[in-house]
Amino acid sequence: MKYDVVIIGASAGGLTTAIAAKRFYPDKSVLVIKREDVGMIPCGIPYVFGTFESVDDDILPAEKFLEPLGVDVLTDEVTEIDARAKLVRTASGKEIAWEKLVIATGSKPVKPEFPGSELEGVYTVPKDYRYLKGFRERVKTAERIVIVGGGFIALEVGDEIRKLGKDVTLLVRSRLLRNSFDPEFSKMVEERLRDRGINVVYGEVERLLGNEHVEKVRLVDGRELPADLVIFSIGYRPNVELAVNAGLRVTRYGIWTDEYMRTSYPDIFAVGDCVEHRDFFTGKPYGLMLASTATFEARIAGANLFKLQIVRENRRTIGVYSTHVAGLTLAAAGLTEEAAKKEGFEVIVGYGKGPDRHPAKFPDTSMVTVKLIFSRDRGAILGAQIAGGKSVGEMINILALAIQKRLTASELYTLQIATHPLLTASPVGYQILQAAEDALAKLRA
DSSP: OEEEEEEEOOSHHHHHHHHHHHHHOTTSOEEEEESOSSEEOGGGGGGGTTTSSSGGGGEEOHHHHHGGGTOEEEEOOEEEEETTTTEEEETTSOEEEEEEEEEOOOEEEOOOOSTTTTSBTEEOOOSOHHHHHHHHHHHHHOSEEEEEOOSHHHHHHHHHHHTTTOEEEEEESSOTTTTTSOHHHHHHHHHHHHHTTOEEEEOOEEEEEESSBEEEEEETTSOEEEOSEEEEOOOEEEOOHHHHHTTOOEETTEEOOOTTSBOSSTTEEEOGGGBOEEBTTTOOEEOOOOHHHHHHHHHHHHHTSSSOOSOOSOOOBOOEEEEEETTEEEEEEEOOHHHHHHTTOOEEEEEEEEESSSSTTSTTOOEEEEEEEEETTTOBEEEEEEEESTTHHHHHHHHHHHHHTTOBHHHHHTOOOOOOTTTSOOTTSOHHHHHHHHHHHHHHO
């Protein structure tokens, strides 16, 4: 069996690569190999606990998108990549030849290693349909749930489970969303979560207590939190075993790639959570696990499999995030103020605040707060953070583009925009322009 393109993985990265490959190279044969017969939409997983009626509401039907394009789909597990012979071998004994290979194997949750973590009632949040079905049923019968972690998944899962009326405690080491937001935004979301009835406790796990089933979480300082269920959301690790065994260059952050997503073997590409990323401003390697990033990389890889058709201006990656918890939408792009200062940038910060409808009497109006971080030397934008209503989810994409194009405070201040009373903030008080104006005044001072 031979294909022009073989893609390992059918989540956001693998799916998008296949679509791009067929659009740019319609005459090439493409095969997607997926390990699970039922795939999940990763970003929708937290909502299977509260908003959705079933785990089935979050299924990603890869075949529905791929088969009409002429992409073949095989449910099997790749056990070996033979880079020299250009073969993959599978658990069922198949040997498949390829001209170009794309690794989109994603990531897996970091497993807790505390004493007692082997007890029943201890869970992580994987992209595993059958695991999640059992997990969801267990959540229904539990009353006291402790979630260890302060990142996006921890907050979203906690907010969803709280909708069921459960006693939810978030156990956090430092502050909420600290890698993506500055302290004032962390405080904002913590207040919302507490208003929702979620307990936020600061501390570190020493061990889990119980006989066969978890009963308590003991902290390093001696405090104990009662728990019928403990959920660890303490990060994810890239799935790189296949790449390592194939002899590809792999770092602690994932598979190394160049700006066109080619690995150390030029006919093998890699995209998504399994890949090492490099920060847009510093070039430092880091791990970034976002479906939006995976699809961006997949479009680059798919378009450039056989020849360079889409030129990538910068091989570095901007982290762009958004979440919606406790009725509050939070979004961020680029560097936080703390991170920028830590890297040695001298910064100017601008703020804008106001309603996202005009006048503010419309029933779906939300207050929006925008924080923009600029370099003092030339006023180039380094980062952005926004909190407010659902309009924030698209506003951050404007600012991600501004960062990618290295716009200045002056250019953002003179940005030409469209507004409408039912859809946006007033043109007089559009928050992005307000924040740019605030920063520009400070730069001129």
